[in-house]
Amino acid sequence: MAEAVIFWVCAAGAVATGVAVFRVDSMARATFALLASFVFAATPLLLLGLSYLGVLVILMMIMEMVVMAIFMIMLMMNPAGLMPMSMVHNRRGSLAIAVGTFVVLGAGVLLVDWPQRAGTPPEDVTFALGEALMGSHMLVMLVIGLGLFATIVSAVVLAHPRGRYDRFGDDLRGRPADDPIRGGVGR
Amino acid sequence: MTLQAFLLLAVALLAVGLYGALSQQSIVMIMMGLELMVNAVIVAGAAFWFFVSPAQPDGQVVVLVAVTLMAVEMAMGFAVAIAIFRSGEIDMTDMAAELRD
Structure with missing residues (x-):
């Protein structure tokens, strides 16, 4: 029960912070939103018992996003988010493709008859x-x-x-x- | 927790990353979208390992390959971003149109 609650909180957090990456006004904030999304998405790996891979993903993403923040501040405009920022093209088309992908793949996830579990994890x-x-x-x-x-x-x-x-x-x-x-x- | 729940999380991350990769103009923001999509592969790979064949390590190996892919993508992405910025002060995809004609 507790695991299910943690999973759904992390899943919602991962998707919400993933969306925030493309909504916030500052490049630095986008980087740290992406970091939060990675940490939220790695927590379910820990729930599955993949302690090494889960911690690896978290540590690697922290390093990667810190490096990315440096590049953001170095290369990009408006790193501090002092003014509204929007650098998009074809927002509607992209949104339609993304929603369509989610609907098609999500329907597949729910409708496909997935194979039964074979074996148990090693110790x-x-x-x-x-x-x-x-x-x-x-x-x-x-x-x-x-x-x-x-x-x-x-x-x-x-x-x-x-x-x-x-x-x-x-x-x-x-x-x-x-x-x-x-x-x-x-x- | 079920396989479907994990795969739905992966699909949601993939869709968000796809939106970012398609809609953003800044090269680094596109890389962020791609990273979100690879992250979806990590979640799906781990879920398949645990819920389908936990006795075999294949799913874990897929996760490791995806993590490596993410590091390679970021290193090469930044190298290309630096190179293209040096050559013509280009930091947006729409400005890099030398091959259009």
Whole structure:
């Protein structure tokens, strides 16, 4: 009973703060509304016994939203919400598509004959996850690792202000680099 | 708590995120909408694990992949936002129309 109450409070909170992300007047407030939505949505995971994944989502989202708040204040107009802010296009069309998606998928959720529960959770679900990632699901772990590494490299390359062509010019054998401050080994 | 309740929560989060991703002009706000949609996948994956096949860890692995996807999406989204802002002071999607013609 208590679990059901917590679930519905968290579900309502997650959706309400999710809506608030696109309704508040300040970018910083939108970021923290999104953080609240993530924390509300991660609490049901804890109710299901997924303590590791639930805490992981909460901790990761706190870090992510703090980083996002910095970007918000750095890049976006009106970070403090001192004036009304509305940056939308095709609001009606988007709303219609979103409501339509909710109605169709919601009807599917209620009408589909979902399979019966097979088996019971293991005693230590986190151990089972770790064992799967290091054993039968090793490929998933490899792909995740490679993907994260590729993301680090690509993000640095994209965000760097002076790329390869700024430093060496169009000629692939162009040396030395045209840097404002010379340095490095033998440059 | 039932599977349907969890899936309804996931559908609601997906719909809200879809609205945000479609309607917002700011690149970072679109990313917020996408994150809400991935969050819906996390909730649905965890619910399927618990209510359909709790003996297998597959549902948990899906949740882990979705969490990683969220981190990758944010890192690459911000990198692209910085790159496009550097190239032409663009921070709204409607301003990034170089490929229109």
